[in-house]
Amino acid sequence: xxxxxxxxxxxxxxxxxxxxxxxxxxxxxxxxxxxxxxxxxxxxxxxxxxxxxxxxxxxxxxxxxxxxxxxxxxxxxxxxxxxxxxxxxxxxxxxxxxxxxxxxxxxxxxxxxxxxxxxxxxxxxxxxxxxxxxxxxxxxxxxxxxxxxxxxxxxxxxxxxxxxxxxxxxxxxxxxxxxxxxxxxxxxxxxxxxxxxxxxxxxxxxxxxxxxxxxxxxxxxxxxxxxxxxxxxxxxxxxxxxxxxxxxxxxxxxxxxxxxxxxxxxxxxxxxxxxxxxxxxxxxxxxxxxxxxxxxxxxxxxxxxxxxxxxxxxxxxxxxxxxxxxxxxxxx
Numbered sequence: 001x002x003x004x005x006x007x008x009x010x011x012x013x014x015x016x017x018x019x020x021x022x023x024x025x026x027x028x029x030x031x032x033x034x035x036x037x038x039x040x041x042x043x044x045x046x047x048x049x050x051x052x053x054x055x056x057x058x059x060x061x062x063x064x065x066x067x068x069x070x071x072x073x074x075x076x077x078x079x080x081x082x083x084x085x086x087x088x089x090x091x092x093x094x095x096x097x098x099x100x101x102x103x104x105x106x107x108x109x110x111x112x113x114x115x116x117x118x119x120x121x122x123x124x125x126x127x128x129x130x131x132x133x134x135x136x137x138x139x140x141x142x143x144x145x146x147x148x149x150x151x152x153x154x155x156x157x158x159x160x161x162x163x164x165x166x167x168x169x170x171x172x173x174x175x176x177x178x179x180x181x182x183x184x185x186x187x188x189x190x191x192x193x194x195x196x197x198x199x200x201x202x203x204x205x206x207x208x209x210x211x212x213x214x215x216x217x218x219x220x221x222x223x224x225x226x227x228x229x230x231x232x233x234x235x236x237x238x239x240x241x242x243x244x245x246x247x248x249x250x251x252x253x254x255x256x257x258x259x260x261x262x263x264x265x266x267x268x269x270x271x272x273x274x275x276x277x278x279x280x281x282x283x284x285x286x287x288x289x290x291x292x293x294x295x296x297x298x299x300x301x302x303x304x305x306x307x308x309x310x311x312x313x314x315x316x317x318x319x320x321x322x323x324x325x326x327x328x329x330x331x332x
Contacts, residue, residue: 001035001038001040001043001057001062002034002036002054002062002068003023003034003036003043004031004032004033004034004051004053004054005017005032005052006031006050006051007030007031007032009032013050014034018034021034021044023035024220026222027222035220038056038057038058038060038062040056041056042056055067055068060216061209061216063220064212064215064216064219064257064258065255066255066257070257072287073226073257073258073259075197075225075259077090077117077154077174077197078117078173080332082261082288083258087285087329088287088329088330088331088332089289089324089329089330090117090261090287090288091289091291091332092118092156092174092289093107093110093111093114093116093120093291094108094119094120094121094292095292095294095307096294096302096306096307097122097125097133097136097300097301097302098122098139099136099300099301101146103295104121104144104147106310107119107293108150108151108153109151110314111151112152114313115332117332118153118154118174119147119148119151119153119154119156120155120157120292121157122135122157122158123141123157124140124157124158124159124160124161124164125160126178127302133301135160137164138167141157141171144157144172155171155172155173156172156173156176157172157175157176158176158177158178158181159176159181159187159191160178161181162184162186162190165186165187165190166190169191173197174197174199174227175191175194175196175197175198175199176201176229177191177199177200177201177214179201179231182200182201183214185217188214191221192218192219192222193222193223195224195225196223196225197225197226197227198218198223199229200214200226200228201231202228202231202233202245202248204231204233204234204242208248208252211228212228212252212256226258227258227260227261227287227288228252228258229260229263230246230248230249230252230261230262230263230267231262231263231266231290232244232267233245233248240267240269240270241266241270242268243267244268244277244281246262246280246281246284249286250284253285259288261288261289261290262277262281262286262289263289263290263291264277264278264281265303265306265307265308266292266303266306268306269306270305270306271297271305271307271308274292274308274316275316278320279316282320282323282327282331283323284327285328285329291316292307292308293307293309293312293313294309297309
């Protein structure tokens, strides 16, 4: 249950209520928010005189619920916005990993050339095998920061674990919590104490409710700037890396108030299918696409098979713009 208390309610009383209801307290300019477990369906009688309004929910998807906030949350990222009434589809493009200054500079130049706002690349790679390329770490983060300064791009990179979460929050414009870290409550709660936009990828074995409840960890910490990213789930199919759940995207658009973006690269796992999936997602009116693109995928140190080369990415962006226009969105 979400309860809005009068803004003049004193802190001692709020502390008492929070303790008794096992609630998270979020302070807003015009009221105090208490978020309790969804099992509570009615405001206790002793508090009703202090309550501005309340909302009961059937499960713990609460702050993210369209029942709570019918309009999608607007998130400002540099000079652009997604969500709200912006009707923007943000393209996040770049290689799977930062591999060298030459490679990431080439990628940044491509984004700038195409009018794309946001550059992605991994610095700390959560690989399945300990023998795979683990990323450049702090040096990769420094190179991304340099690309932002030189080319005016927003930057996003992934948090692998708690050892570098503060550095990523401080340096990037969007913090990515990857599919393997979706359940890491330490990362989620740390991101909840920030106001930085947080992009959470769906775990490949996660239900939609589990996915959205990961976002609730960040929202309940007071950070309203959460983006959901569908990146494919594991099914019985073996001919693709994962299965892109566009049905799930439709559900998230209908029942949550969070911007939703789609990652066709990780879902498909093979570059030949990425453009068609990107076009399908654009036609749904999603808030963004995360697409992996590398100057020379044949020598990529991670996820080589799913990354587009620069020419293929140029062609794809050319086809996405009219599709976005047709559904009333704008590629940014």
